[in-house]
Amino acid sequence: MLPRVADSLSFLYLDMVRVVQDDTGVCAQIQVDAERTDLVYLPTAALSCLLLGPGVSITTPALNTLARHGTSVVSVGSGGVRAYAGILPDSLTTHWLEQQVACWSDSERRLDIAVRMYRMRFQDADLPETVTLDQLRGLEGQRMKAFYKILAQQHGIGRFRRNYHPDQWESQDPVNLALSAASACLYGIVHAALLALGLSPALGFVHTGKQHSFVYDIADLYKAETTLPLAFALHNSNNPEQEARRRFREDLRLLKLLPRIVRDVQSLLTPRSTDVTDEDEPQEKRDIHLVHLWDPKAGALPAGVNYAARGE
Structure with a gap:
């Protein structure tokens, strides 16, 4: 295998x-x-x-x-x-893509993954099990405001407000410019990880309506520890966009995130475990070189078999 x-x-x-x-x-x-x-x-x-x-x-x-x-x-x-x-090679398993589509197309499973994505951002915060998606969105907004305030105080910056206006790009402050450039870098490495898994970047669980919706979902899990501290550290930079990209290129910082991104994505799409053993894998995942036929009751059936009724 x-x-x-x-x-x-x-x-x-x-x-x-x-x-x-x-x-x-x-x-x-x-x-x-x-x-x-x-x-x-x-x-x-x-x-x-x-x-x-x-x-x-x-x-x-x-x-x-x-x-x-x-x-x-x-x-x-x-x-x-x-x-x-x-x-993508023809032999790449569709297991994770099928998991993604199954979760995305089921409203209950999609909601569950969206909630777990928000919970991953809060890490060790004590959140009630009954918290709703609306409440999590509100809590996430409060968390980001508090994080902006802490970083601004650490770097001696006045009040900071996140602004993203492509039509007024040059008029933005260095932190916003650096944050936009750093986020684009993070999207790139997340996109590469999703492609390697054979997933669709378009089928997001929190974000929707864009070809990179799932990329934005996953990238948001790491912004608080990657892009935000870097952007505020460049508040005095004369070229914050170029500097943000250069900092991320140093020591291949983003590439080191790849194994973690893969584990987190697999964990979200398979709640029971990310450490699937060969013995636990479904047969259709192990036989990645074989084409299967879909059946609504039996699931995956071997292709290349004559299914004509016996005795005919």
Whole structure:
């Protein structure tokens, strides 16, 4: 069985290399100088997702091998701050997509996931079990106002108000500019994680009506610890947007979020556990190379079988 996305060595980020297929396997060619090129072979069979950053070129034979090994390929910005496009292998399981659609199309399950998303933002806060979605939205608004106030006081800023006006972009203060740029970076890495899982970025549980609704849902889980502190720290920056992107690129800060994003998404879509063992997985999830037929009573049935009545 191919490794799951949550396993170690699931994501690999490359930039400024040429990815080719040779007689041994898929390798990254690194141009050290005019006379020297180093080769680094990629463990394609152990990769769930290959992230291609700036300056990367890849050959068709290399893409074919990655697809054959079930590896998703996502084109991203430097340090993962954007997700431009993704190539999903035919062998990628639809298990998580089916879970997402089933939860999204059921109003009770969708509400349950939306409530749990809000609860994840509050972390250890003592919330009553009977709290409603309307109440959670109100509590989230209060929490963000309090967080803005604390960060503003820490950085010696006067009263802060979150504003997002694309038509008045240049007139915004440095914190708002940095926050918008940092949020876009966070959306990129979340988008890459969702593509690697084979999920639809459009089917959100809190947000709705946009192609990236689910991206916004998941990104909101991490803003309080990632984008907000960074944006307020740049309140004196002359170029807060560029600086925010640069800070996120340093040490691949956003890429380090990937395993956590995967765990959280799987936890939301499968409330019982994120640590599904091979023995516990449904048969249709294990047989990812097989096509199945849907049946309203039996669920997934094997394809390639003649179901004509016996004796006819």
